[in-house]
Amino acid sequence: MTMDRQKVVDLCKASLEDVMVGNDEKGVQNGKDFYKFFFTNYPDLRVYFKGAEKYTADDVQKFCRFAKQGQRILLSVHTVVRLYTDEAVFLGHIRETVNRHRQYKMDPALWLAFFTVFTGFLADRGSLTDEQRAAWMQLGKDFDAECQRHLKENDLPHV
Amino acid sequence: MTMDRQKVVDLCKASLEDVMVGNDEKGVQNGKDFYKFFFTNYPDLRVYFKGAEKYTADDVQKFCRFAKQGQRILLSVHTVVRLYTDEAVFLGHIRETVNRHRQYKMDPALWLAFFTVFTGFLADRGSLTDEQRAAWMQLGKDFDAECQRHLKENDLPHV
Numbered sequence: 522m523t524m525d526r527q528k529v530v531d532l533c534k535a536s537l538e539d540v541m542v543g544n545d546e547k548g549v550q551n552g553k554d555f556y557k558f559f560f561t562n563y564p565d566l567r568v569y570f571k572g573a574e575k576y577t578a579d580d581v582q583k584f585c586r587f588a589k590q591g592q593r594i595l596l597s598v599h600t601v602v603r604l605y606t607d608e609a610v611f612l613g614h615i616r617e618t619v620n621r622h623r624q625y626k627m628d629p630a631l632w633l634a635f636f637t638v639f640t641g642f643l644a645d646r647g648s649l650t651d652e653q654r655a656a657w658m659q660l661g662k663d664f665d666a667e668c669q670r671h672l673k674e675n676d677l678p679h680v
Numbered sequence: 681m682t683m684d685r686q687k688v689v690d691l692c693k694a695s696l697e698d699v700m701v702g703n704d705e706k707g708v709q710n711g712k713d714f715y716k717f718f719f720t721n722y723p724d725l726r727v728y729f730k731g732a733e734k735y736t737a738d739d740v741q742k743f744c745r746f747a748k749q750g751q752r753i754l755l756s757v758h759t760v761v762r763l764y765t766d767e768a769v770f771l772g773h774i775r776e777t778v779n780r781h782r783q784y785k786m787d788p789a790l791w792l793a794f795f796t797v798f799t800g801f802l803a804d805r806g807s808l809t810d811e812q813r814a815a816w817m818q819l820g821k822d823f824d825a826e827c828q829r830h831l832k833e834n835d836l837p838h839v
Contacts, residue, residue, distance in 0.1 A: 542772035544830075589779075596776055599769045603762055610762065613701035613755045620748075671703075 524659055526606045532656035533602040539648050542595045552591020556581045558642045569625050598639065605660055615667040629679045632668040636661030683818055685765045691815035692761040698807050701754045711750020715740045717801045728784050757798065764819055774826040788838045791827040795820030 524532075540551045557578035560567055567574045573586070581587045597618060604611040619632075640657045643649040672679035683691075699710045716737040719726055726733045732745070740746045756777065763770040778791075799816045802808040831838035 541768050543768050544772075544775065544833075548768070548772075592772060593776060596769065596772045599766075600759060600763065600773065603766065603769065604759065607758075607762065609700050609702050609707070610755065610758045613703075613707075613751060614759065616703065617752060617755055674703075 524656060529656040529660055530602055530605050532650075532653045533605075533660060536643050536649055536653040536657070537599060537602065539646060540595060540643070542592055542599055544592075549588050549591065552593075552595045553582055553587050554591075554646075555594060555639075555642050556587045556591055558645055559638060562641065563638060566631070569627060601664065602660065605663075611663075612667045615664055616671045619668050619671050623677070629669065629672055629677075633661060633665035636664070683815060688815040688819055689761055689764050691809075691812045692764075692819060695802050695808055695812040695816070696758060696761065698805060699754060699802070701751055701758055703751075708747050708751065711752075711754045712740055712746050713750075713805075714753055714798075714801050715746045715750055717804055718797060721800065722797060725790070728786060760823065761819065764822075770822075771826045774823055775830045778827050778830050782836070788828065788831055788836075792820060792824035792839075795823070 540555070542548055542552070560573075560576055560581055561578050567576060570576070570590075573580070573584075576584075601611065601614055601618075604614050636657055640649060640654050643657075644654070669679045699714070701707055701711070719732075719735055719740055720737050726735060729735070729749075732739070732743075735743075760770065760773055760777075763773050795816055799808060799813050802816075803813070828838045
């Protein structure tokens with residue numbers, strides 16, 4: 522069953538209330554917390570972070586790189602949710618995100634997998650309802666569809 | 681007089697209806713059109729586009745670089761408007777935009793000046809009311825305030 526797009530936005534936004542972006546201590550920590558969760562639970566994916574392939578959660582906490590990287594990922598997530606009701610802008614954001622990641626030669630399956638990782642992070646913080654998870658997964662499927670279409674159009678590996 | 685933020689969003693969005701992002705011919709042309717206007721009316725600012733310092737509007741039209749660059753600027757503009765009612769995300773977007781431009785060593789006065797350029801572009805296409813222009817200028821002042829605050833915090837040239 523497909524949810525109304527505005528409902529998806531409302532559910533996803535509500536699930537993000539406790540992981541706001543920000544240059545205050547809490548905002549910066551929210552971003553680091555995502556990478557601490559990510560590196561702990563998906564250590565194989567650290568390979569995409571050159572120089573940090575062996576980082577533990579403690580290393581993520583310590584280094585300025587993940588304060589910045591954490592803001593970037595949270596900002597992208599907050600942004601994509603808020604663009605979901607404007608399809609052309611939502612799709613444009615996705616294509617630009619894919620373009621920026623081209624240099625990392627990511628496994629194309631990771632675009633969809635990200636939403637499993639990210640909802641896992643939200644659930645781990647105890648702030649994800651089943652309905653919110655369903656909303657994220659719907660947005661994630663639409664996100665992934667444009668990623669794969671764009672990758673294919675540019676003769677890049679896709680699924 | 682300060683406008684309600686949602687009103688600013690509505691006015692700016694309405695003024696952008698004819699310059700949507702997109703990977704169709706119209707969407708790509710919208711982005712090129714901005715740079716054609718920009719390079720024609722502000723030739724001194726071409727200095728920030730390495731290799732394109734002498735480009736004419738015809739050159740912009742011809743080269744793939746400005747198809748991509750055009751999408752990026754339009755996407756950023758469409759995005760920032762849609763984030764304006766969520767202050768933390770709006771400010772996060774601005775800081776990230778400033779971070780990405782650091783390498784170009786821009787005159788810091790250009791962050792605010794951009795909104796004069798961009799509203800000039802919209803007016804040139806015949807799609808800007810006085811009220812819409814006022815909305816853009818309010819958003820632009822708030823945008824610029826965070827740019828300058830962030831530049832200052834990072835010991836970079838600011839106004």
